[in-house]
Amino acid sequence: MKHIFTVLLLLAIPSIYAQNNLKGSVVDKNTTEPLIFANIYIPQLEKGATTDFDGNFTLSNIPNGTFPIVVSIMGYETFSQNITFPSTEQLHLTLIPSAIEMEEIIISTPFHKLQSENVMKVERETVANLKAKGAVTLADGITTIAGVESITTGVSIGKPVIRGLSSNRVLVYTQGVRLENQQFGDEHGLGLSDAGIESVEVIKGPASLLYGSDALGGVLYLNPERFAQANTDKADASYNYFSSTKGFNTDAGYKASGENFKFLFRGSLAEHADYNTADYRVTNSRFREQDFKTGLGYQKSGFKTELRYNINNSKLGIPGELGEQNTNKTPFLPFQEVTNHVLSSKSTVFLKNSSFDISLGLLYNDRKEFEDHHHDNDEGDMDDDHDHLEAALHMKLKTFNYDVKYNLPTLGRFETIVGVQGMTQSNNNYGEEQLIPDATTNDFGVLATSHIHFENSDIQIGARFDHRTIDVISGLNKDFSSFNGALGYKTKFFEKITSRINFASGYRAPNLAELTSDGTHEGTNRYEIGNENLKNEQNFQADLALEYKSEHIEVFANAFYNKVNNYIFISPNGEFIENTPVYNYLQADANLYGGEIGLHLHPHPLDWLHLESSFETVTGKQKNDSYLPLIPANSLTNTLRVEFDTKSVQKLYGFIRLNSYFKQSNVSGFETPTDGYNLLGAGFGGTVLLFKNNLNIRVSGSNLTDKTYINHLSRLKSDGIYNIGRNISIGLTYTL
Template identity: 70%
Template sequence: MKFILSVLLFLAIPTIYAQNTLKGQLTDSQTSEPIGYVNVYLPQLEKGTYTDENGFFELKNMPSGNYKIVYSIIGYETQSQTVSIPVETVLSIKLMPTAIEMEAVIISTPFHKLQSENVMKVEHETVADLQRNGATTLAQGITSIPGVESITTGASIGKPVIRGLSSNRVLVYTQGVRLENQQFGSEHGLGISDTGIESVEVIKGPASLLYGSDALGGVLYLNPEKFAQQNTATGDVNGTYFSNTQGYKAGAGYKSSGEKFKMLFRGSLTEHADYNTENYRVTNTRFREQDFKAGLGYQSTQFKTEFRYNVNNSKLGIPEEIGVQNTEKAPLLPYQEITNHVFSSKSTVFFDNSSLEINLGYIYNDRREFEDEHHHHEDEEHEHEHEHEHDDHADEDHDEEESHDEHNEEDLHPALQMKLKTFNYDVKYHLPTLGKFETIVGVQGMHQTNTNYGEELLIPNATVNDFGVLATSHIHFDKVDVQLGARYDNRKISVENGIDRDFNSFNGAIGFKTDITKNITARLNLATGFRAPNLAELTSDGVHHGSNRYEIGNSELDNEQNFQTDLALEYKSEHLELFVNGFYNVVNDYIYLSPNGTVIDGAAAYDYVQNDAKLYGGEIGFHLHPHPLDWLHFESSFETVTGKQNNGLYLPLIPANSINNTIRVEYDTNWFQNGYAFVKLQSTFKQSNVGYFETPTDGYNLLSAGLGGTIQVFKNDLTISVSGNNLTDKSYINHLSRLKNDGIFNIGRNFIIGLNYSI
C-alpha cells in the first residue's frame, strides 16, 4: 500500500515539458540515394512514422529523455540508435543493403531491443508468416518455431510446449497482461484467435525473473497489432478457406490515429467441420469461434495510455471416437463453450530521463462443458430416433447429430461450468540511465477467484493471490553486454474445502552477450525459475473424462524449482546465417501423474506425485541466400529434447526430434509485389522415449508448399496466399496428439486460400 501511495504522489508532482520535434533523413550507405517509406519507430514511446519519397521524417510532441529509434525496411539491414531528445540537428542515417530479413524489436524482454542487441535469445515470428505457411489456428502456427510444439486434441484445442515443458509451466501473455483462462485443464486450448495478433515471441527457458510463477518453462508473448501511424487511417477485409474441413475464417478491421488519439477495431468469425484423414473424418473435431478486438489510445508529450478489449467465444467439439461422417459445423456432444474477456490498460508517464509504466489487466473466463448424460429431453430423443430410423448407418448418425444440434441451446444444461476472474497488475519504473547501466525495478501481482456453477465439480472454489518484486539491469561494456536481476514471489492459495497454502521463491538470472568475431555472436544465460502447484494438482478428486483417468490431487505438493543453462551461438554474414542453441534444465520436485494400481468409478486411478527431473537438447539450423541469387533462400533446422526423471523413467509429452527443410523464393514484378513461393519438408522421427503410461509413435514426413503476393485492385492492395499442407495425404499420428491412444490420425491434405484487401 505504501508503494502505491508513493506512486500516486509521484504522479501528482507537476513537471514542465518542452514540445520537442525530431527530424531526420535516411539514405543508402552505398549510393547516398534517399530511401522512401522506411518505418521509423520508437518502441519505448510506441510512436512512429514513415519517411517521405526524399527520405525525410518528422515526429512532433516528443518527450525529453533518451530513447531508442529503430529504422526498418525490406532490402536493408534494420538499424537502431539511441538519441537524447531534444535534438538540435537533423539526424542523418545511412542504411546498409542486405538480403537478410528485417529484425524486430523484442517486446517480451524489458529493455525493448533488437534481437541482435538482446542478451536473451528470443524467437520472433509474425502471424502473417505463420498464416502464409498454412496454419489453421494460432496453436498450430507456433509449432513452426524451432523448440516449440503443441499438445493437441483435434484441430481446435492446442497447448504450447516449449522444449518439453507445457501446461502451467508455460506462461501466455496477451495485450501486455498474463492470460489466465483455466489453462490447467488438459482439454483446454489458448482461447485466443490469431486475428488482431501482429507477432509472436517465445522465451525458451525460465522467465520467472520477468514474469513470476508459471514462467518456469518459458513464455509465449502475443503482440497485438499496432495502432495506425500518426495522422493516418487504414482498413481491410479478409477471408480464408480451408479445403480439408470445408472451413472458413472471415474478418474485417479498421484503425485510425490523429495527433493524440488513436483507435482500432477488428472482428472475425471462424467455422470448421470435422477434419479429414485419408480414410475417415475425425468425429466432433468441428468448432466455431467468434472474436472481437478493440483499442483506444491517447498520447501527449509526457504521457501515453491505451486500453484494449478482446472477447472470444468458442464452441469446441471434444472428439471421443470415429462415428458421424459429415461436414456439419455445429459441435456434437460432448463439447465446450468458452467465453473469454480480456480487458487491459497500458500507461506510461515520461519524466526527463526516466519513466513509469503501469499495466493493468482483468480477465473473465466462463468455461462450460456439455455431456450426453446431462441431456434433459431423453424421451424426445427416443421419439426422434424412432421417427427417423433408417437401415443406413450413416443416416442414423446424421439424425443423431441433428437431434443433438436441435437441443444444444434450449435443452442442455452444462455438466461443468466454472468462472475464473483474474485481476493482475504490473508496475515498473525505468530508472535514469547511469553510465553503462539501464535498470528497471517493479512490482507485479494477481488476484484470482474460481467459482463453480455446474453439476460437476472438477476444480473447487478457490482464491489465489500473487505478489512479486523485481529488479533487473542491462550493462553495456565495450565487448560484452550483461543482463542480471533478482526477484521474490509469494503465492497464497485458499481453497473452499479448507486447503490453505503459501508458496515463496527467490529467483535470479544472469546473461552475457559478446561478439567473438565480426560475424559470430555468443550468448550464455543462467536462470532459475519456479512454479507453484496449480489447483488441479492440489485438489483433484474425480474422473477426468477427457483422459479417462481418476485423478487424485496432493495438497502437500511443493514448488517446482529449476535451473537452466542456455548457450547460443550465431554466425551471420551477407549470405549465410547459422545458429546452434543448447540447453540443460534441472527441475526439482517436478509434478506428474502416476498410476497407483487401483480402479475407482471404472477408471484407473492416478496420483499427483513429485520427483526431480532433467531436460536437455537444443536447436541447430542455417539460412542460405546465395549471391547473386538473393531472391533464393534455403532454410533448415533440427530440434531435439530429452526429458527424464531421476528414477530413470522418461517424462511424458516430450516432442519427437524433427528436421524442417524449406526452399523459398522472393520476387517483385511491375504488377506483383512482395511475391513469394516455398516448398517445405517436415521430417519427424520416431519417439520411443515415452512416459510410463504413454505409447510410442512412428516417424513421418509431411510435404507443404505455397505462394502469394500483392496486386493492385482499384488502387488498393489485394494480398493473395495459396498453400497446401500434407500434400501426399500422409496418415500419421503426432506424439503430442491426445487422440493417439485411440489410434486416430492427425489432419490429412489441406489446401488454404487467403485474401486480404486493404481499404
C-alpha cells in the same frame, strides 16, 4: 500500493513536459539515393513515421529522455540508435543493403531491444507468416517456431509446449497482461484468435525473473496489432478457406489516429467442420469461434496510455470414437463452450530521464462443458438445443493482475528496472460436477534487473522474490515462496559471430488440480487424485546460443540443460474406481536437455533464393532414469523459399517445405512409442493492386501426400485417431 498509484497519477499530468520534434532523412549507404517508405519507430513511445519520396521524415511530441530509434525497410539491415532529447540535431541515416530479413523490436524482454542487441535469445514470428504457411489456428501456427510444439485435441484445441514443458509451466501473455483461462486442463486451449495479433514472441527457458510463477518453462508473448500512425487511418478485411475442414475464418478491422487520440477495432468469425484424413473424418472435431477486439489510446508528450478489450467465444467439439461422417459445423455432445474476456490497460509516465510503466489486466473466463448423457441425441446438429442444455461442468475464473515497473535513469553503462507484480484470482463452480474446488489465489512479487553495456559485449543480471497463497473454500490453505535470479552474457567474436550464455532459475507453485483433484477427469478417462503436500517446482537452466551471420549465410546453434526439482507428474497406481483407472499426482526430480540448430543460406547473386534447414531435439527424464511424458519427437525442417518483387506483383514468394518427425521411443510408463513420418508442404503468394489498393493473395498446402500419421503430442493418439490430412488453404486480404 495505493500511495504509489496516487503519486503516479499526479505525475501523469502531460502539460508539464516539454515537446520535442525529430527530423531526419534515410538514404542508401552505397548509392546515397533516398529510401522511400522506410519505417522510423520509437518503441518506448510507440510512435512511428514513414519517409517521403525524398527520404525525409518527422516525428513530433517527443518527451525529454533517451530513447532508441529503429529504422527498417525491406532489403536493408535494421538500424538502431539511442537519441537523447531535447536535441536540435537533424538525423541523416544511412542503411546498408542486405538480403537478411528485417529485425524487429522484441517486446517480451524488459529493455525492448532488437534481437541482435538482446542478451536473451527470443524467437519471433509474425502472424502473417504463420498464415502464409497455412496455419488453421494460432495454436497450430506456433508449432512452426523452433523449439515450440503443441499438445492437441483435434484441430481446435492446442496447448503450447516449449522445449518439452507445457500447461502451467508456460505462461501466455496477451495485450501485455498474463492470460488466465484454466490452463491446467489437458483439453483446455488458448482461447485466443489470431485476428488482431501482429506477432508472436517465444522465450525458451525460465522467465520467472520477468513474469513470476508458471514461467518456469518459458513465455508465449502475443503482440496486439499496432495503432495507426499519427493522422492516418487504415481498414482491411481478410478471408481464409481450408479444404480439410471445409471451413473458413474471416475478419475485418479499422483503425485511425489523430495527433493525440487513436482507436481500432476488429471482428472475426471462424467455422470448421470435422477435419479430414485420408481414411475418414474425425467425428466432432468441428468448432466455431467468434472474436472481437477494440482499443483506445491517448498520447501526449510525457504520457501515453491505451485501453484494449477482447472477447472470444468458442464452441469446441470434443472428438472421441469415430462416428457419423458429415461436414456439418455445429458441435454435438460432448463439447465445450468457452468465453474469454480480457480488459487491459497499459500506461507510461515519462519523467526527465526515467519512466514508469503500469499495466493492469482484468480477465474473466467462463468455461462450460457439456457431456453425452445430457442429451438423447449424441450425433445430431443441435442449433435449437444448445441454449436449453445445462452444463455438467461450469467454472468461472476471475483474475486481476498488475505490473508496475520503474525505469531508472541510465547511469553510465547501466540500464536498470525495478518493479512489483501481482495477481488476485477467484475460481467458482456452478455446474453439477466439480473438477477443482472454489478457491482464491493471490500472488505478489518484486524484481530488479539491469542491462550493462560494454563495447563488444553486454551483461544482464536480475533477482526476484515471489509469494503465493491459495485458499480453498473447503479449508485447505497453502503458501508458496521462491527467490530466483538470472545472469546472461552476450558478446561478439570476429564481428560476425554472436554468442549468448544465460543462467536462470524459475519456479512454479502447484495448481489447484494437482493439489485438490478427486474425481473422474472427463476426456482423459482418468480418476485423478490430488496431493495437498506437493512442493514448489524449482528449476535451473543453462542456455548457450551461438550465431554466425554474414551477408549471405546465417547459422545458429542453441543448447540447453534444464534441471527441475520436485517435477510434478501424474501416474497410474494400478487401482480402478468405477471402472476408471486411478492416477495420482507425484513429484520427482527431473532433467531436460536438447536444443536447436539451423542454417539459412541466400547465395550471391541469387538473393531472392533462400535455403533453410533446422533440427530440434529434447529429452526429458526423471531422476530414476524413466522418461517424462509428452516430450515431442525430434524433428527436422527443410525449406526452399523464393522472394522477389515484379512490376505486377509485390513481395512475391513461394516455398516448398519438408517436415520430418522421427520415431519417439523415449516414452513414459503410460505412453506408447510413436512412429516417424514426413509431411510435405508448399505455397505461394504476393500482393497486387486492385482498385488502387493492395490485395494480398496466399495459397498453401500442408501434408500434400495425404499421409496418415499420429503426432506424439496428440491427445487422440490413445484412440488411434489420425492427425489432419491434406489441407489446401486460400487466403485474401484487402487493405484500404
